[in-house]
Amino acid sequence: MNVLQNYINGEWVNSKSNTTIDVVNPATKEILAKVPNGDDTQKDVEMAAAAAQQAYLEWKNISVLKRIQPLFKLKTLLEQNKDEISRLITMECGKTLAESAGEIQRAIENVEVACATPMLMQSEFLENVATGIDEFMIRQPLGVTACIAPFNFPAMISFWFLPYAIATGNSMIIKPSEKVPLTMMKIFELLHQIDLPKGVVNMVHGGKASVDGLLDHPLVKSISFVGSTPVAKYIYARGTANGKRVQAQGGAKNPVVILPDADIEMTSQIITDSVYGCAGQRCLAASVVITVDDNKKIKESLVEAAKSRTVGYGLNNGIDMGPVISNESKTRIESLIDKGVAEGASVLLDGRNKKVKGFEQGNFINPTIIENLSLSGELIKTEIFGPVMSLVQMKTVDDAIAFINQNVYGNMACLFTNSGSSARKFRNEAMAGNIGINIGIAAPMAQFPFSGWKESFFGDLHGQGKHAIEFFTQTKVVVERWPKEWSRKF
Numbered sequence: 001m002n003v004l005q006n007y008i009n010g011e012w013v014n015s016k017s018n019t020t021i022d023v024v025n026p027a028t029k030e031i032l033a034k035v036p037n038g039d040d041t042q043k044d045v046e047m048a049a050a051a052a053q054q055a056y057l058e059w060k061n062i063s064v065l066k067r068i069q070p071l072f073k074l075k076t077l078l079e080q081n082k083d084e085i086s087r088l089i090t091m092e093c094g095k096t097l098a099e100s101a102g103e104i105q106r107a108i109e110n111v112e113v114a115c116a117t118p119m120l121m122q123s124e125f126l127e128n129v130a131t132g133i134d135e136f137m138i139r140q141p142l143g144v145t146a147c148i149a150p151f152n153f154p155a156m157i158s159f160w161f162l163p164y165a166i167a168t169g170n171s172m173i174i175k176p177s178e179k180v181p182l183t184m185m186k187i188f189e190l191l192h193q194i195d196l197p198k199g200v201v202n203m204v205h206g207g208k209a210s211v212d213g214l215l216d217h218p219l220v221k222s223i224s225f226v227g228s229t230p231v232a233k234y235i236y237a238r239g240t241a242n243g244k245r246v247q248a249q250g251g252a253k254n255p256v257v258i259l260p261d262a263d264i265e266m267t268s269q270i271i272t273d274s275v276y277g278c279a280g281q282r283c284l285a286a287s288v289v290i291t292v293d294d295n296k297k298i299k300e301s302l303v304e305a306a307k308s309r310t311v312g313y314g315l316n317n318g319i320d321m322g323p324v325i326s327n328e329s330k331t332r333i334e335s336l337i338d339k340g341v342a343e344g345a346s347v348l349l350d351g352r353n354k355k356v357k358g359f360e361q362g363n364f365i366n367p368t369i370i371e372n373l374s375l376s377g378e379l380i381k382t383e384i385f386g387p388v389m390s391l392v393q394m395k396t397v398d399d400a401i402a403f404i405n406q407n408v409y410g411n412m413a414c415l416f417t418n419s420g421s422s423a424r425k426f427r428n429e430a431m432a433g434n435i436g437i438n439i440g441i442a443a444p445m446a447q448f449p450f451s452g453w454k455e456s457f458f459g460d461l462h463g464q465g466k467h468a469i470e471f472f473t474q475t476k477v478v479v480e481r482w483p484k485e486w487s488r489k490f
């Protein structure tokens, strides 16, 4: 069985670790590869950091116009290889082919935005800040940067950071999720072809040990993390204690609110796409659906829309929803549904213990809807990260906003309405970093920061767009006077 190699200093190299774990197709249970894991992966991090530092020292002095040229090539290669990368994502992560292709498109858009780095990296200049004295600010790269990615978007998430990091003159080490490393293997084959100097981009596999290696390595100057909240907190604490710049995006529990004036059919279609897309394994998946006032019609419509989704292997035609990532996830999600029931909820649509013909071992859960969930219970606060909708009824939009604002997470909140004034109030008062109005997945496009709040984000500057440019550069202010001016009277 193929043991995956790291990519360090422009070459494919074996890991120093002999321990591996299996990469498993969540639908078929086929073992796709073995990925290095275990303590010795820290030695891989050391090699990568040394190579990345060496590369950075030269790369930072290459003109920014030259630094973006490889990104144009990367965009073309990603487009040309979209089908193959999509298949890999579907095979290791489980989402449908259409979802996988959509994810690559989002990655490409970040490459496009990073091509504007010669504009985005420009800074400020003030002539005559005092007589004969000019003051200006420049942005310089940090050095070796690192990205630690989750399983649910094996291609896209590293692209919230990678193109910006290298365009601004840094080098980067990527640590993909050990559950889905094959997509990034293919992407590094493409990165190998775009004429980047050796060591500017590197990839090290592994789990906690390689992450800790990155968090502790003195040459690594920044960490861009995306994953669950407990790990995000840990990364932020340990990374910043070691003096690094850290942006750590965490988990979510996203509420959507439906007002009585919303279009029922459109709303239920959009919301079911949000809840069940990628089998609910998106950090922007709607999880708690709050209906304001009488909810009979919308409830019926949501159940119909959820029932109509075809569950199966994402490589096959006509599939709307694939499996969840692992057996452990399936067990965890099904026991959370049980917990909701124990807390007084009723199951309107039960997706537990379902089998897909031909893929009986797969980690499938069908669309599930639970209602009458206790507002003081645990489940209403817990990230399920699976295809489960919790339906809750409230009296007013103010009640809904108050409920949203006591949520410990703040990744996304959405409102469905025809009322401009309700929408305006909602976007102003709801305490979440990404707001959707008649949108089910309020995913910021590459030009905007991915703005999680509260326990969905630890740090100051988010991924994507101008935030990424700022994150990957440090400002230097220069106050300047030239001898000719010295003779002036002050």
Ligand code: NAD
Pocket: 148, 149, 150, 151, 152, 153, 175, 176, 177, 178, 206, 207, 208, 211, 212, 226, 227, 228, 229, 231, 232, 234, 249, 250, 251, 252, 282, 283, 383, 385, 411, 450, 452, 456
């Ligand atoms: P995870 O936290 O388990 O893993 C993320 C990364 O951290 C992986 O590379 C993993 O190897 C590493 N890791 C895991 N445990 C670790 C530990 N104890 N110490 C050090 N490193 C560790 O997350 P996941 O299951 O891969 O991804 C799902 C989670 O990611 C969900 O909570 C989801 O909401 C979140 N997510 C958030 C966003 C966002 O933008 N906020 C986007 C995607 C996913």
